Amino acid sequence: MTKSRKIKKTTTTKKSDIPAGFDDYLETSLGYMARSGRYIEMRNLSTPEHHEEIKTNFIQQATAIQREQEELRNHLIEVLGETDPMDLVARASMKYLQSDPNTYKEWEDDRSPSHIEYLALQALSLNGAGRADSLPNYGRDYDRTFAALSIVRKMFNNASMLLVIEALAAREKDPSNRSIEYVLKTRLSSLGIRGSAYDEHLVDVLKGTLGEFSGECTEALGFDIHDALRMVEGIHRIIQSRIDARAPEAQAGFIRMAEEFKRERRKGRRSGYTSSKYPSWALQLSPSEGKLYLAKLIDTWMFHDAKQIGLISPQDLAESCSLDIESCLSFLRAFTCGPEEFIARHHAYPTGQHPLVAKPFMQVDDGFLCPSPATIIESLRQRLEDLLREKLPPKKWEKYLKARGSYVERRAVELLSGALPGSISWKSLQWNSSANNSDLDGLVAADDVTLLIQCKAGRLSGSARRGSPERMRRDIDKLIKEAAGQHEALNDAIREEGASSLGFDANQAKALNSPFSFEVIVCLDDITTWATHANELKGIEALPAGRNVPWILSLTDLMVVVELLQGSHLINYLTRRQRLERDSRIKAHDELDWVGHYILEGLFFDQMLDGPGAPNIFRLLSYTEPIDSWYFWRSGVRTVETPKPTPEVPEGLRRLIERLEQERPEHWATASLGLLCGDGDSRDQWNEAIARVSSRLSSHGWCNTSQVFGEGLGVTLHIDHRYTLEGVGRQARKYIEEKTSKLSIANWIVIYEGRSGEMAVEVRSSDPNEQLADFFMNPRSVGAERTSATSESGS
Structure with missing residues (x-):
């Protein structure tokens, strides 16, 4: 899995010096960096003048760092030359990359295969020129190995600093160039990260x-x-x-x-x-x-x-x-x-996408x-x-490319449709408008939720992964911009001419007009560097401005997401991811950190980012530990039995949501979103209220309970065994009219049940400008989630 580095310990020596609420705290020349659990908060407190002074001084350190890099590399070659360099590389690999899968925590580990691969490249450059001692000295060989690793780690730290300095200098020359940030992220990721998928999913893709x-x-x-x-x-x-x-x-x-x-x-x-x-x-x-x-x-x-x-x-x-x-x-x-x-000019110092990435022997x-x-x-x-x-005739190679693209489309649709109860799906849909024609690779519909899928099986070039600005932009355009353009063109055509006029049948047209519509881009290659902060792609015009950001991820990441999040939780997760993209201040390394955070703590950040003291950036450390542990155990690598990570939902609420997913009345997905709205306190309140409803039914024959979220949403569970489902439905509609009018609530959802035991859902929006989907996905719309909601019961 990918590696995330821990924040270094504070320079203060006394624990009492760490401000309350933080586990680690580091004052910097510009402000502070602090860790609380697995969150990193960064705050810039400097004046613009001080910021410029610090930046100038930092840029001026480049020459000294480069000189140190040369000295370190010379020292490394000396160490390798004093022994059998390949023996040293093998020893370094077996010791440095060794870990206990039963106790491994990614967020505590800053070792990387990239360190060993760089060491191996330097040994390769000697081409057997090293020498072994005439008499074996095990202790000396051991010490040389860890001396070499220490040098390599220092060189990687220096390389990261030089990349940051290069980016700062580039911004000085061209402040309007928004691609500099992506070039820096790409180069840093390529420098230190090797591997972002679990082996079983890589095998799935290979086969x-x-x-x-x-x-x-x-x-x-x-x-x-x-x-x-x-x-x-x-x-x-x-x-x-x-x-x-x-x-x-x-x-x-x-x-x-x-x-x-x-x-x-x-x-x-x-x-x-x-x-x-x-x-x-x-x-x-x-x-x-x-x-x-x-x-x-x-x-x-x-x-x-x-x-x-x-x-x-x-x-x-x-x-x-x-x-x-x-x-x-x-x-x-x-x-x-x-x-x-x-090639010395490319490989003498740490770099990404070197020859050993494709040829590891x-x-x-x-x-x-x-x-x-x-x-x-x-x-x-x-x-x-x-x-x-190189070896296949052109026609056979083209046949392979076509089959590869079909596999990605087929697999993406299978995964997403399999994760949504009662879904219907289509692949390779052609459409034609008066001004355009294109295709939609996949369409998955489940009740009020629709996923529009564009797939890209093209390869990312090595130079793009190294952060070559021109090639990176070309590959982003090919894999992401083109797919986003297809989504935009279809959206415009539907708005102007209607889905039915484009050639879609009645079921497809209905799906394309659903209240909750998510655009998805699935790529065969790993695109973590660009996809995790997809909203920033608008700054380099890779995504269109003024539109929602698509959910962009690799096929292997999608395999993990749908295995861990099914049904209502997947829908809830997608609304939360859209909120994060719209807010753009919260950062994570990869998609699975978002998934891990959702499972462990939900994706609630509004309270952390509101108010005058809010940090400029809020970054997550790795949240994949329980996910890693489960996959390691399932593959047999880990011997400690590990449960599948699952979002924690109180028993009564969980059963209600499962019932909605199984019976699937119209608007069941919207109802499930309403029940999952809010934080842990809100869910506990639902659980208690559901128990009260159940206990009062036997004595009164009917009961209801509600939660209200600010001015945006009310959710009611209404059960009346005295009347038919149609009669209870009339009660539900009347209830909505009274509550939305009295409380000035824009949206209301009623989940109701009559004497037959059948369940139904009523959804109403009193303000056509306040769409329910916007309520769930707008970062500013659910402020009441910080303290959950109010609860009321009656009979």
């Missing part, structure tokens, strides 16, 4: 795109995608089996050394005693420190020849996967990065070494498509 072209792949490459996936699993299995084989001996050795060390510590108390096995300082360690010391010694022994643990031969792979050696050799060679691909002696085995699967489609484009 969906390349699976039906097995014959073409085998003919052109010597293996197909199914072989490739088996080999990826085989590589992990081989490396793990080698480590496991050493574990019993290491454990036994630790027990022996612990007893021996205990005896040596006793002897070490004698005057003048010198141990032949342990340094004198080690004998003075406390028992707990001594155990850590011994654990390091055993760990050093375990990985003293790390290259031999990680080295994969075609023979080993063929035996592990039950494939022929030639297929395995073809696969390894296809994904191998050679020394000639290291390096040939070492008669085998192949992968510095970051966990990321191999991310390289498969990119590399295989590049090879197929």
Whole structure:
């Protein structure tokens, strides 16, 4: 998964110096940065003059940082040259990227495969020029490994600072250029982030795109995608089996050394005693420190020849996967990065989208070494498509591109329609107006909710991912701007001529005029850098101004969203995401952080951003921990049983919403949104009120309960078993007229039930200018959600 960095600890030394309400607090030259839980708040308190002075001084540091980068790189090459550089890379990979899936927390981890890949690139540049010590010294090799990693981490920090300085300098020259911010985000993301999808979804995409072209792949490459996936699993299995084989001996050795060390510590108390096995300082360690010391010694022994643990031969792979050696050799060679691909002017310093991203192996002696085995699967489609484009006849390549696009459309529609109860869906709808003609890739309708889907299966170029302004703009236009333009053109045509006039049938036309309409853009490639803050794309004219921002996400992110959020929760989430895009002050790294926040705490931020002391920017740290844990457990990586993350809704309210989803009366989706409106207090009030309604029915035969949200919405549950459903419906309509008039409420929803036990919903808007969808999606419309709502009951 993607990596998020923790805010560094405050420079103050006393906990009492941290202002109330914050866990960490850091004063900066411009204001402050503070963490509360997994929120980061940033506030600029400087004057414009002071801000300019700080910025100028920061820009002037570029020369010194660049000089330090050169010194660090020279030092790194020295360290690599003092030993077997590939052995050092293998040891760094196995130790640095090691984590316990049972305790792993993404937001606490700032390690990245990018660090190891950069180290490997520098080792590759030596092309075997390093030298191993004539006599092995396990401790020295271990120290060199972590010295190299320390240098690499410092270089990545410097590279990030240089990118920020470059962006500031560019803005100085051209203050009106809004694309500078996106260039900076893209370069920073490319520099430090590797991987944003779970393996099972990557496998889904690989099989969906390349699976039906097995014959073409085998003919052109010597293996197909199914072989490739088996080999990826085989590589992990081989490396793990080698480590496991050493574990019993290491454990036994630790027990022996612990007893021996205990005896040596006793002897070490004698005057003048010198141990032949342990340094004198080690004998003075406390028992707990001594155990850590011994654990390091055993760990050093375990990985003293790390290259031999990680080295994969075609023979080993063929035996592990039950494939022929030639297929395995073809696969390894296809994904191998050679020394000639290291170009000093591009790769001497940390950068994104380097050769190892697409070719994650390096040939070492008669085998192949992968510095970051966990990321191999991310390289498969990119590399295989590049090879197929080179080797396939043009017609077959065009056939593949068409099938790839169809897969994305089909899968996106399947996922979204499967997540909405009672939905109907269509794919590849052509439409024609008097001024335009185009197509809609997917349409999903469920009651009052409609999703209009445009899909893009095109590839993002490596230069775009590195932040090349020209190529980035071209790719954004191809994947996002074009899709948004198709949405806008259809919206304009429907407004001017009506859906039926464009060629849509009656059911499709009804769906296209639903109260809750969401435009969706699904891309096959990962587009996190641009999609998470999609509202900012208006600033570079990639999205049209004056329109709602589409929900933009990758196909793999969509797979996670619809697996975790179904029915009413998905609809509620979409309205919340639209509110966030309209507000634009709250930032998150990726879509799954929004999903994680919704599940854990809802997406309520109005109270944090109102008032004169509101922060300029409010940023979330990673919220994917429960999601990661569940996927890790389901895939077998995590051994601690982990429940599926689910939004917390009180039992009575949950049953009512589930009933609406199952019976699906007209406007059930709107009713569910009304019930989910508000915060946790509001939902608790509903739960208590539902229980009261149930208890009073037996004695009175009828009861109702309501919640009111400011001046925008009232929601009522009205049950009357004395009358038919039609009779209760008349009561509901009369109730709405009285309440909206008396309380000046713009919208009201009544969920009602008659003696038959059948449920129905009545929805009314008293002001045609105050649309119910706007109420749910407007950041300023639901201020009452801060304190929930008022509740009333009667019988």
